[in-house]
Amino acid sequence: MAVSGGLLVLFIVVHMVGNLKIFFGREEFDGYAAWLRAIGTPALHETWFLWIQRAGLTLCVLLHIGTAADLAVRAKRARPVRYRHRPKVQGGYAARTMRWGGVILVLFIVWHILDLTVGTVNPRGVHGEPYGNVVAGFQPERWYITLFYALAVIALGFHLRHGLTSALQSLGRGNAVRERGLSAAAAVFAVAIVVGYLSVPFAVTTGLVT
Amino acid sequence: MKLTLRIWRQNGPSDKGAMVEYKVDDVSPDMSFLEMLDVLNERLILDGEEPVAFDHDCREGICGMCSLVINGAPHGPERATTTCQLHMRKFKDGDTIDIEPWRARPFPVIKDLVVDRTAFDKIIQAGGYISAPTGAAPDAHAMPVPKPDADRAFEAAECIGCGACVAACPNGSGMLFTAAKVMHLGLMPQGQPERYDRVVDMVETHDDLGFGGCTNTGECTVACPKGISLDTIGMLNRDYLRATAGGAKK
Numbered sequence: 279m280a281v282s283g284g285l286l287v288l289f290i291v292v293h294m295v296g297n298l299k300i301f302f303g304r305e306e307f308d309g310y311a312a313w314l315r316a317i318g319t320p321a322l323h324e325t326w327f328l329w330i331q332r333a334g335l336t337l338c339v340l341l342h343i344g345t346a347a348d349l350a351v352r353a354k355r356a357r358p359v360r361y362r363h364r365p366k367v368q369g370g371y372a373a374r375t376m377r378w379g380g381v382i383l384v385l386f387i388v389w390h391i392l393d394l395t396v397g398t399v400n401p402r403g404v405h406g407e408p409y410g411n412v413v414a415g416f417q418p419e420r421w422y423i424t425l426f427y428a429l430a431v432i433a434l435g436f437h438l439r440h441g442l443t444s445a446l447q448s449l450g451r452g453n454a455v456r457e458r459g460l461s462a463a464a465a466v467f468a469v470a471i472v473v474g475y476l477s478v479p480f481a482v483t484t485g486l487v488t
Numbered sequence: 489m490k491l492t493l494r495i496w497r498q499n500g501p502s503d504k505g506a507m508v509e510y511k512v513d514d515v516s517p518d519m520s521f522l523e524m525l526d527v528l529n530e531r532l533i534l535d536g537e538e539p540v541a542f543d544h545d546c547r548e549g550i551c552g553m554c555s556l557v558i559n560g561a562p563h564g565p566e567r568a569t570t571t572c573q574l575h576m577r578k579f580k581d582g583d584t585i586d587i588e589p590w591r592a593r594p595f596p597v598i599k600d601l602v603v604d605r606t607a608f609d610k611i612i613q614a615g616g617y618i619s620a621p622t623g624a625a626p627d628a629h630a631m632p633v634p635k636p637d638a639d640r641a642f643e644a645a646e647c648i649g650c651g652a653c654v655a656a657c658p659n660g661s662g663m664l665f666t667a668a669k670v671m672h673l674g675l676m677p678q679g680q681p682e683r684y685d686r687v688v689d690m691v692e693t694h695d696d697l698g699f700g701g702c703t704n705t706g707e708c709t710v711a712c713p714k715g716i717s718l719d720t721i722g723m724l725n726r727d728y729l730r731a732t733a734g735g736a737k738k
Contacts, residue, residue: 349659349701356593356660356700362496362507363586365560373705374658444704447718450726457719 552648
């Protein structure tokens with residue numbers, strides 16, 4: 279859970295940095311996207327690295343879901359008779375929504391790949407021109423798509439908020455002295471990720487990026 | 489005070505059980521929660537009814553026997569307090585109070601509010617001991633222990649093994665208890681010979697008994713009457729990784 283999640287967090291950071299390149303204009307953004315397909319050349323054939331990375335990410339996601347499902351099944355088995363009176367757990371919204379938040383994220387990832395990787399649900403969907411596709415995808419009249427992206431990214435923020443501190447604890451890195459600092463750092467990181475990711479669709483919807 | 493109690497009644501391990509409502513009048517705010525139940529039971533006995541079975545022993549907050557989930561909170565609403573040390577002044581006249589047993593598969597209900605916590609004994613048997621001969625009480629400071637380690641071990645040793653952590657955990661995990669026992673011995677010099685076997689054996693036994701896995705929600709530490717902190721589990725995880733991935737287990 280912690281290890282697969284940690285690797286996915288690394289991807290999330292790199293992916294966000296890549297997204298932000300859209301603010302430097304069409305040429306740089308499309309050029310960056312083209313470079314992603316060419317990483318490792320000429321040692322590797324074009325897009326080989328990309329496919330290796332995709333395979334690695336898929337493996338991480340599957341391991342992450344697998345371990346989460348195992349924990350959920352064990353939790354269900356461990357309490358066959360439920361409490362009649364049970365207030366909401368006190369550990370906070372983030373901890374409480376990890377499982378359903380994860381389901382939302384999987385659904386989002388499927389849509390996101392169909393939208394901006396494969397292009398089937400993108401109104402433009404021209405291969406090799408991500409700048410144009412992003413701009414077409416988040417036009418003001420497609421506000422519901424922007425809203426869906428916003429909800430998914432906020433769900434990701436909550437997922438990271440609990441996930442980061444939890445992963446550090448699982449890897450034995452947490453202690454009482456550092457706990458407060460780590461918890462605050464996780465909150466700041468989660469907010470930074472949410473803001474970074476949301477800046478792109480909102481910039482398009484509000485006409486900042488055209 | 490006049491109270492309405494809704495208490496889990498279950499005649500035996502195989503009985504289905506249900507919440508049963510009782511009205512209790514003339515409750516003094518100075519009574520402990522258990523004394524309030526004593527008052528109810530005295531009346532039930534006089535009326536020829538079966539009294540409510542509940543666990544208790546020292547009634548001083550140190551034995552770990554009392555075990556009631558009160559309005560969904562193990563040991564009730566007051567932080568760092570056992571049920572026996574909870575007083576009725578924490579409730580209001582006319583309140584309705586729901587009282588349930590610990591709910592976890594490894595803690596089967598014996599009767600009413602009494603659960604069988606043998607599972608915790610099994611976790612202790614798996615590693616909660618030392619083999620170093622300690623003899624009679626040694627001279628103070630004969631074996632120096634760093635003060636932070638001594639304090640940390642003492643904090644962990646405060647665990648009274650009541651099981652509130654399991655009752656509170658949304659995953660039904662007993663990891664706070666296990667961590668307290670592992671670190672209480674693992675931080676002391678006398679506990680070193682078995683340190684890395686202990687952590688693996690106790691965690692494996694914990695899992696085999698059907699407790700859930702820890703997802704660091706922190707419910708346990710809120711419910712713990714001794715305030716065992718969540719980072720005790722972090723320390724257990726560190727020792728567990730050293731024992732398994734680090735190869736420290738023999």
